[in-house]
Amino acid sequence: MAERGHFPFFDCAYQGFATGDVDRDAYAIRLFVDRGFELLVAESFAKNMGLYGERTGCLHAVCKSSEVIPQVSSQLNRLSRATISTASAYGAKLAATVLQDPRLYEEWLLSMQDMSRRIKTMRDALRDKLVALATPGSWDHVSQQIGMFSFTGLSKQQVDTLRNQYHLYMTDDGRISVAGLNSHNIDYVAQSIDAVVRSSV
Ligand SMILES: Cc1ncc(COP(=O)(O)O)c(C=O)c1O
Known part of the structure; x- marks a missing residue:
């Protein structure tokens, strides 16, 4: 860069x-800032x-000099005014409340740990179930990937069958939301993927 x-x-x-x-996930951004980038x-x-x-979200502008902040700010205000007029405020007020209250902020950090642990558990469970069913192919990528989504490697045709016959919904490129998996639906999801993969090999 x-x-x-x-x-x-x-x-x-x-x-x-x-x-x-949140700090570990911000590593890349901090690295760029430490290397002197404006971004x-x-x-x-x-x-x-x-x-x-x-x-709800925000745009952070990192500038080398505080002198340019008024100009950057006025340009962003102009863009925002021209595109969205007034930003919606309700979610922003909730986020600001959580971020500014030390107790709520701690609770938010803890719930994120729970959430990411749950997602990891669901990734491993889906991989294990597909392996146990001996579903053709390799499924390690499901537990190796990180974050909320997983690229399953399913084809567009397999995705269509899962949608139309099994009512499992994902994007056409086979991306599933791992956050949507839970102990009640994971067997059904694994068995459906297994059936569709088998019928297309
Ligand atoms: C990579 C990425 N960027 C941005 C967004 C959009 O975020 P927002 O819904 O706050 O506009 C999403 C998801 O919806 C996303 O996956």
Whole structure:
């Protein structure tokens, strides 16, 4: 990035969901800041605060000099005014309350650890069940990937069959939301994937 003079723009939509620790998940951004980059970070609180649909997040601008802050700020205000007029406030107020109250902030950090642990448990459980069913193929990638989603490797045709015949919904490229798996549905999901993979080999 430095060699080619690129301007970094980070899309941070799942902070805390990869490792369970917001600081560890911010490693890449801090590395760039430490190396002297100016950069932008688009941060979403949709997932890590469960504020889907509230359009809650923020844009961080890291500048080398505090003198440029008024200019950056006025440009962002102009863009925001022209595109969305007024940002929705409800979710932002909830996020600000959690981030500014030490007790709520601690609780939020702990619930993120729970959430990322649960996701990891579900990844391992899905992999183990597919292995136990001897579903054709290798499934280690399901537990090796990190974060809320998993690329299963299922084809568009297999995804269509899962959607139409088993009512399992995922994106056409085979990406599933691991957060949607739980102890009540995981057997059904594994058995359905097994049946569809077998019928197409
Ligand atoms: C990588 C990534 N960036 C951004 C978003 C959007 O976040 P928001 O819903 O806060 O606009 C998502 C998910 O919806 C995402 O997966």
